Amino acid sequence: MGFAYLAALLVSLGCLALCDHRWRLAFFADARRAAWTVGTGVVAFLLWDVAGLLLGIFARGDSPHLTGLLLAPELPVEEAFFLTLLCYVSLLAWRGLERAASARAERARGVGAGGAR
Template sequence: MSGFAYLGALLVSLGGLALFDHRFRLAFWDDARRAAWTLGVGVVGFLLWDVAGLALGIFAHGGSAHMTGLLLAPDLPVEELVFLTLLCYVALLVWVGFERSARLRAAGARALRGGAGDGAP
């Protein structure tokens, strides 16, 4: 059973990110199509990077008692795909959060200036 510990922790973490996303409507609960494309492109890019690293002998699969042992390809465990999804989802949520925060700060600064410079007479 401990062979699923790492995968389980990754899936619980993904679930927590999804709850956070839902609560603040950052990515999938704001624009699911755009979020899915963004996440997909990031995961595929990192998977290609991993495959290239494995092919060149830069990366190697280090077995662990806490991993399932299921491989997507030689030396590419299924946990790597879930981890890369987690990594890209975190990056997406942080990016959207910072973008939203900057937009709100700019709107607040304009309001404090009395709307000057927004094109209104």
């Protein structure tokens, strides 16, 4: 039971990667930029977590679903995977919405120019 949360995070990341592959939104469009974007977000959030832990604002808590492996005192390894999931889903949502808005604008220009394409 100790690996349930980590397994769920990994399955979720895998499903995001499948969506990314299907629509070529992030890593499958520009891997270096996507890695930089997700990596920067994960590092920033990990620093935020460490600051919160040092100030006593955050605490690990107990859960039978965690592996017990720690990146640092009170910082479970699952947190890095969760933050990766958070940043990756945010990037995919941004890119998907950006692509949809671009397609909508292109259709509007086509209709406004005298007809549909």
